[in-house]
Amino acid sequence: MRRVCALLLCLAACPAWAEIVVPARTIRAREIIAPDDLVMKSAEVPGALTDPARLVGQEARVALYAGRPIRPGDVVPPAVVDRNQPVTLVFDHGALIISTEGRALGRGAVGEVIRVMNLSSRTTVSGRVRSDGAIEVQ
Numbered sequence: 001m002r003r004v005c006a007l008l009l010c011l012a013a014c015p016a017w018a019e020i021v022v023p024a025r026t027i028r029a030r031e032i033i034a035p036d037d038l039v040m041k042s043a044e045v046p047g048a049l050t051d052p053a054r055l056v057g058q059e060a061r062v063a064l065y066a067g068r069p070i071r072p073g074d075v076v077p078p079a080v081v082d083r084n085q086p087v088t089l090v091f092d093h094g095a096l097i098i099s100t101e102g103r104a105l106g107r108g109a110v111g112e113v114i115r116v117m118n119l120s121s122r123t124t125v126s127g128r129v130r131s132d133g134a135i136e137v138q
Contacts, residue, residue: 017042017043017044018042018044018050019041019042019050020040020041020042020048020049020050020069021038021041021048021049021050021055021070022038022039022040022041022067022068022069022070023038023064023065023066024036024037024038024039024066025037025066026064026065026066027063027064028060029060029061030059030060030079031059031060032057032058032060032078033055033056033057033058033059033064033075034056035052035056038052038056040052041067043069047071047072048069048070048071049069049070049071049072055070057078058075058076058077058078059075059077059078059079059109060074060075061073061074061076076109077109077111078109079107079108079109080109080110080129080131080133081107081108081129081135082104082107083104083105083106083107084103084104084105085103085104086103086104087101087102087104087116087133087134087135088100088101088102088133088134088135089101089116089127089134089135090130090134090135090136090137091136091137091138092136100118100120101118101119101120102116102117102119102135103116103117103119104116104135105117108129109129110130110131111128112128112129113128113129114126114127114129116135116137125137
């Protein structure tokens with residue numbers, strides 16, 4: 001009985017190996033991840049991502065090196081607005097819609113809040129990035 005308990009205790013203490021997702025090549029920061037960029041690897045890495053579908057189409061926030069694990073903070077949704085890009089500022093309140101030209105002061109993905117300069121008044125405002133690349137201000 002003691003041998004069985006000792007064997008079970010030894011097996012329970014062994015690390016659990018799992019399939020994790022790693023880059024097949026070095027992926028630079030701000031590069032969009034494609035399915036061919038990823039491979040599966042058997043390793044014990046707490047916090048590493050295990051689902052390649054969660055990574056495809058995302059943007060690398062930092063450089064991802066071939067064979068190294070990818071953690072959730074290493075990827076972000078892809079930016080649709082880049083810094084210094086001309087954008088349309090939109091104020092939409094019921095039947096009142098006002099739009100003007102602006103310049104993005106930062107990068108942003110859909111739904112993120114970024115700062116934008118209104119080119120006609122030279123004031124800086126914050127707004128939420130829309131899927132069409134316009135910035136909705138309130």
